[in-house]
Amino acid sequence: MSDTNTTPVAFVRDALLQEQTPPVTAAGPVTWIKKNLFDGWFNTILTLLAIYFIYMIVSGAFPWFYNGVWTTNSLAECREILQGKTGGCFSVLTERWPQLLFGFKYPSEEYWRPTIAFFLLFFAAAPVLFNKLPRKMLIITAIFPFLAFWLIWGGSLLVPVMVAVGLIIGYVVLTKLEYQSFAMGLIGGIVATLVVWGLMGYITDPLSGVLALEQVPSRDMGGFMLNFILGVVCVSLSLPLGILLALGRQSDMLIIKWICVVFIEFIRGVPLITLLFVANVVLGYFLPPGSNFDLILRVIIMITMFSAAYIAEVVRGGLAALPKGQAEAAGSLGLDYAQSMRLIILPQALKISIPGIVNVAVGLFKDTVLVSVISMFDLVGMIRGPILASTEWNGVYWELWLAAVLFFFPICYGISQYSQWLERQLATGHR
Amino acid sequence: MTTLSDPPKGGFRLSTLINDTRYRSYTFQFIVLIALISAFAYLGSNLIANLKAAGLNISYNFLGEPAGYDINQRLIEYTSQSTHLRAAVVGMLNTLLVAVVACFLATIIGVVVGVLRLSNNWIVNKLMGVYVEIFRNVPVLIWILIIMAVFVAVLPQPREFRGDDATASMFLDLFAFTGRGFYFPRPTFTAEWAAGSTGYLIIIGLLIASFFGARALSKNATATQERTGDRPTTWYYTLAIWLVPVLVACVIMGLSWEIPALKGFNFKGGIYARNSYIALTFALSIYTAAFIAENVRAGILAISTGQTEAAASLGLRPSRTMNLVILPQALRVIIPPLISQYLNITKNSSLAIAVGYMDVTGTLGGITLNQTGRAIETVLLLMAFYLIISLSISAVMNVYNNSVKLKER
Numbered sequence: 001m002s003d004t005n006t007t008p009v010a011f012v013r014d015a016l017l018q019e020q021t022p023p024v025t026a027a028g029p030v031t032w033i034k035k036n037l038f039d040g041w042f043n044t045i046l047t048l049l050a051i052y053f054i055y056m057i058v059s060g061a062f063p064w065f066y067n068g069v070w071t072t073n074s075l076a077e078c079r080e081i082l083q084g085k086t087g088g089c090f091s092v093l094t095e096r097w098p099q100l101l102f103g104f105k106y107p108s109e110e111y112w113r114p115t116i117a118f119f120l121l122f123f124a125a126a127p128v129l130f131n132k133l134p135r136k137m138l139i140i141t142a143i144f145p146f147l148a149f150w151l152i153w154g155g156s157l158l159v160p161v162m163v164a165v166g167l168i169i170g171y172v173v174l175t176k177l178e179y180q181s182f183a184m185g186l187i188g189g190i191v192a193t194l195v196v197w198g199l200m201g202y203i204t205d206p207l208s209g210v211l212a213l214e215q216v217p218s219r220d221m222g223g224f225m226l227n228f229i230l231g232v233v234c235v236s237l238s239l240p241l242g243i244l245l246a247l248g249r250q251s252d253m254l255i256i257k258w259i260c261v262v263f264i265e266f267i268r269g270v271p272l273i274t275l276l277f278v279a280n281v282v283l284g285y286f287l288p289p290g291s292n293f294d295l296i297l298r299v300i301i302m303i304t305m306f307s308a309a310y311i312a313e314v315v316r317g318g319l320a321a322l323p324k325g326q327a328e329a330a331g332s333l334g335l336d337y338a339q340s341m342r343l344i345i346l347p348q349a350l351k352i353s354i355p356g357i358v359n360v361a362v363g364l365f366k367d368t369v370l371v372s373v374i375s376m377f378d379l380v381g382m383i384r385g386p387i388l389a390s391t392e393w394n395g396v397y398w399e400l401w402l403a404a405v406l407f408f409f410p411i412c413y414g415i416s417q418y419s420q421w422l423e424r425q426l427a428t429g430h431r
Numbered sequence: 432m433t434t435l436s437d438p439p440k441g442g443f444r445l446s447t448l449i450n451d452t453r454y455r456s457y458t459f460q461f462i463v464l465i466a467l468i469s470a471f472a473y474l475g476s477n478l479i480a481n482l483k484a485a486g487l488n489i490s491y492n493f494l495g496e497p498a499g500y501d502i503n504q505r506l507i508e509y510t511s512q513s514t515h516l517r518a519a520v521v522g523m524l525n526t527l528l529v530a531v532v533a534c535f536l537a538t539i540i541g542v543v544v545g546v547l548r549l550s551n552n553w554i555v556n557k558l559m560g561v562y563v564e565i566f567r568n569v570p571v572l573i574w575i576l577i578i579m580a581v582f583v584a585v586l587p588q589p590r591e592f593r594g595d596d597a598t599a600s601m602f603l604d605l606f607a608f609t610g611r612g613f614y615f616p617r618p619t620f621t622a623e624w625a626a627g628s629t630g631y632l633i634i635i636g637l638l639i640a641s642f643f644g645a646r647a648l649s650k651n652a653t654a655t656q657e658r659t660g661d662r663p664t665t666w667y668y669t670l671a672i673w674l675v676p677v678l679v680a681c682v683i684m685g686l687s688w689e690i691p692a693l694k695g696f697n698f699k700g701g702i703y704a705r706n707s708y709i710a711l712t713f714a715l716s717i718y719t720a721a722f723i724a725e726n727v728r729a730g731i732l733a734i735s736t737g738q739t740e741a742a743a744s745l746g747l748r749p750s751r752t753m754n755l756v757i758l759p760q761a762l763r764v765i766i767p768p769l770i771s772q773y774l775n776i777t778k779n780s781s782l783a784i785a786v787g788y789m790d791v792t793g794t795l796g797g798i799t800l801n802q803t804g805r806a807i808e809t810v811l812l813l814m815a816f817y818l819i820i821s822l823s824i825s826a827v828m829n830v831y832n833n834s835v836k837l838k839e840r
Contacts, residue, residue: 036553043552050554255460259467269821270814271778277796277813281806285481286474366570373572373784380572397580405569405577412568 064088064398074392092396093403096387100403103222103377104386110154110214114225117148121232129418145236152229153218157211162200166193182338218296222377224407226296230378231365234303238364239357241304242311243350247341249312250319260312267309272367275302280374299371307364311357318353319345351426358419362412379404478807493803494519500798502789504705515799522794523816529712529790530777536716537776538769541723548728559724566721572782574718579710579786586706607691607698612705614691614698621685630684637676644672707788711780719776723769730765731757763835770828777820791816 025031037047067087071094072078078089093100102111124144127137146160170193177185221229248260267275279298287293322345330340350357372381383400387393448458482488494516501511506524509517548559566574586608607614620630648665656662691698734757742752783790784797791813800809 036551039551043550046547046550046552046555050552050558054558253456253460255464259463265822266818269818269825271781271792271817273781273784273792274796274810274814274817277800277806277810281800282810285478285807287481288477289480289484362568366568369570369572370782373782380570380576384576397584401573401577401580404573405565408569408573409565413564416568 070094075394075396076392088399089396090399092387092393092399096393099223099382099387100379100407101223102225103220103382105220105222105377106216106225107214107220110216113151113154113213117151118228120144120147150213152216152221152225154213154215156204157213158204162204163197166196166200169193169196182336182342218294221296223382224379226371226376226378227365227368230296230300230303230368230371231361233300234307234368235361235364237300237304238306238308238311241308242357243315243346245308245312246315246319249316264309264312267306268313272303272306272370273373275306276370276374278302295374295376299374299376303364303368306367307360310360310363314353314356314360315349317356318349318351321352322349354426355419355423358415358422362415362419365415366408366412379407487804489807490805491808493799493805493808496803498799499802502794504708504789515795515803518799519791519795519812522789522791525708525788525794526777526780526783526790526792526816529708529715529780529783529788530773533712533715533719533776533780534773536712537719537723537772540716540720541772542727544720544724545727545731548724549731563721563724566718567725571714571718571779572785575711575714575782575786578714579707582706582710607693609698609706611697612703612707613709615702615704616688616690617702619687619689621687633680633684634677637680638673641673641676645669648672705788707783707786711783711786711788715776715779719772719779722775723772726765726768726772730761733764734760766835767828767832770824770831774821774824777824778817781817 021027038044063086065088067082067085068090069078069081069087070090072081072089072091073095075089075092078091082089098108098111102114106114120140121144123137124141127133127135127141143164146164150157150160170189173192174185174189177188245260245264248256249264251257251260276299279302280295283298283302284293326344326348327340330344335343369378369380371378372384375381375385377385383404387400388396448454495514497512498515498518499511500518502509502518502521504525505521506528507517507521509521544559544562547555548563550556588609588611606616648668652663652665691703738756738760739752742756747755780790781792781796784793787793789797795809795816796813800806803809
């Protein structure tokens with residue numbers, strides 16, 4: 001370097017060159033197309049094939065949508081209007097819309113109730129899903145299950161309120177006894193809750209007319225609402241159960257560990273359909289004689305067990321990803337098992353496993369359509385049963401299945417996009 | 432000698448059981464065990480009471496009784512006079528048939544889509560993304576029903592093949608794709624001693640022998656390469672090992688093809704795959720392929736570009752880089768989720784009941800259950816069947832995982 005200074009230099013540029021736009025051959029849409037679509041013969045063939053495929057789909061689907069009929073009362077009328085042209089009979093959707101949403105038995109003057117519950121769900125789920133929202137919104141989340149139960153099933157508002165009061169009292173007892181030992185607090189809380197519920201029965205029975213909505217038995221639930229209820233209820237119930245199972249599987253206590261292992265592997269090894277068969281035809285044999293469990297309740301039990309096993313495996317992955325030092329550090333601070341789990345281990349492990357849990361939730365929501373196999377009238381059950389079997393709409397496949405796809409796709413896609421977003425958020429949190 | 436950490440030697444108190452860490456875990460396990468036993472006892476007593484009330488008992492004798500129903504798609508001999516056990520076996524074989532074929536198809540489609548999703552071609556890349564997202568986010572049951580409807584509606588009915596002005600024709604005059612199902616030519620052997628299934632068994636045996644022969648050849652080639660540094664060209668020997676014995680056997684046994692032909696209202700002869708089977712297999716394949724595509728993509732992306740660059744700097748050609756460096760590492764990431772997708776296919780094949788394909792859920796868990804009313808026994812058998820398949824696949828996966836695990840010091 002030093003000799004550049006000693007030898008005389010003819011010219012040294014002291015100002016930057018003006019920036020120039022790249023040449024046309026290196027940028028611009030034409031180059032982009034060339035580079036991305038027609039780069040080599042293989043790519044060209046692929047592009048042409050893809051364009052042909054898209055053309056086929058669009059040219060087939062466009063007239064079908066464009067000529068679609070939205071306002072007739074039966075397939076015959078619709079065909080009359082179309083007169084042989086290609087076109088969809090979307091009127092099946094407009095005419096049977098309430099049935100697709102709520103099933104065919106839910107009283108039509110009460111449709112507003114599940115609708116309100118549905119919209120409230122967004123407010124209840126928002127603070128759980130997005131950390132940045134004010135924490136006070138969690139109150140809505142806490143109230144939501146009781147409110148939604150009252151709205152959808154009806155009956156007196158007192159019943160869910162009393163159930164909530166029981167839980168609150170139990171929680172208060174738990175916090176009071178917790179300083180002695182967590183197990184003691186838990187037992188005390190459960191006992192207190194049960195006692196309160198037992199006493200509340202004497203209050204709610206005579207006052208069953210207070211703030212009462214018309215009662216809707218659960219066998220009248222149907223349509224997409226049923227899928228939604230099953231999905232939301234089973235995911236929220238299976239989360240705590242799944243965490244317990246995962247902890248049990250990690251435990252040093254052999255008996256507890258093996259119970260959890262056998263349960264998880266058994267459930268994961270059989271298809272959900274066989275579990276639904278169990279709910280439908282077998283579970284009744286194991287319940288006390290004379291008891292009459294609702295089918296929907298039996299199905300909820302089985303689906304909850306099913307997804308709990310899968311969530312347990314996801315959470316186990318999260319627990320395994322934590323360095324052992326975390327538990328040891330917690331132990332060296334003098335925290336007992338319950339404390340170290342609640343304060344140190346689980347918050348970190350759950351954070352790692354949230355994307356996996358969300359995937360399980362999406363899978364579970366999709367699996368709720370299987371209840372149509374045991375003749376429950378969910379969305380698929382409604383389409384295959386009452387709608388396609390009716391004289392008016394026998395033969396309208398495409399419109400109905402398209403609607404079914406459009407019911408599920410946005411929700412599942414949205415949740416999986418959320419899970420990916422969350423994964424990115426959490427990844428930055430790890431440095 | 433006593434140390435500070437020695438527990439005080441005091442009398443036994445009840446609180447020791449829960450407060451002393453030495454005994455606490457035993458106490459908990461004892462409580463759980465008691466709770467479990469009493470729960471089972473409670474359920475068992477309910478079961479006995481319910482069975483008594485219904486006048487039933489637990490017995491598997493029904494498996495030996497004639498089933499009395501017909502199964503339209505079967506791999507082994509079965510009539511309505513056969514036993515329920517045989518019906519269940521027919522169903523199990525049908526389940527395995529769907530599962531194996533769907534796994535095979537799903538792997539091919541999934542790998543192709545996964546690779547295409549990484550392509551630089553913008554339009555192909557996006558198209559594959561749309562395919563993956565649409566199929567992953569809609570329940571498989573809906574796809575099965577949609578594809579069943581597509582098959583029935585789009586493909587021609589057998590009567591459209593009839594007459595001089597037929598609107599449909601057979602593909603190459605060998606295959607018939609109809610809305611009722613697909614018809615393929617069936618190989619038969621004319622030699623008397625090879626008639627029936629003997630001929631097929633001989634062919635399968637020869638193929639297995641060829642597999643081991645080809646493997647021995649490749650091992651030999653590797654040994655030569657390690658000794659001399661040059662790998663002998665073996666591909667034509669391999670081809671010969673695979674083809675010659677089978678061809679010779681076919682000639683000796685007199686291979687002929689039974690071609691499906693339109694007789695009456697339907698095709699007769701050849702191999703007949705019902706539309707329910709085709710739709711179910713196809714739907715399971717393309718649904719699972721969407722998941723496999725994502726696994727493949729993730730596996731390839733997981734290999735850092737440094738690996739490719741290092742291989743290039745060692746002077747490896749691109750094909751060798753792929754075969755010797757990228758694939759072995761990517762497969763380690765891809766195969767475990769791939770096998771769990773195979774498991775999912777097997778479990779999802781139970782949805783056959785929705786399109787009327789007689790798999791084990793349709794025979795044992797469907798008609799046999801309804802005819803005999805033996806809910807507990809049939810559902811238990813059904814679960815045991817799926818459990819055995821799942822556990823054996825998991826066992827295979829564990830063996831594989833251990834064999835490819837990074838050997839760390």
